[in-house]
């Protein structure tokens with residue numbers, strides 16, 4: 001499967017709440033299981049799939065724990081903010097080898113409060129409270145690849 005470029009070729013039309021939830025889940029999985037962020041992803045409004053390199057399948061308890069942690073960040077309604085930096089200054093802080101060769105010398109760092117940071121050119125919600133409730137609806141592990149499928153139960157408000 002093709003890797004999603006982090007900069008320049010990002011899909012600008014993706015669903016902002018789902019994509020922001022992807023950031024939070026990636027940060028959580030990478031921190032807890034040391035496997036890095038998803039190496040493959042397919043994110044859309046209805047459901048999103050993320051694949052991680054994990055030697056062993058996550059247990060049902062670990063998956064519910066991931067859900068709880070992501071929902072806690074959503075409930076905290078933290079700000080999603082961006083900063084720009086020189087690529088050369090970011091070595092060691094991010095996986096720069098995942099950038100396309102023609103990525104610009106200036107990189108865009110997207111922060112979810114102080115919970116997560118990563119390089120991204122995509123579009124995000126302004127605050128995590130806009131994401132809605134996060135739910136891992138299915139998971140599958142095969143040959144060292146853990147797939148997590150998530151959905152958002154969006155709050156349908158009237159302005």
Ligand SMILES: [Zn+2]
Pocket residue numbers: 019023110120121122123124
């Ligand atoms: Zn992003």
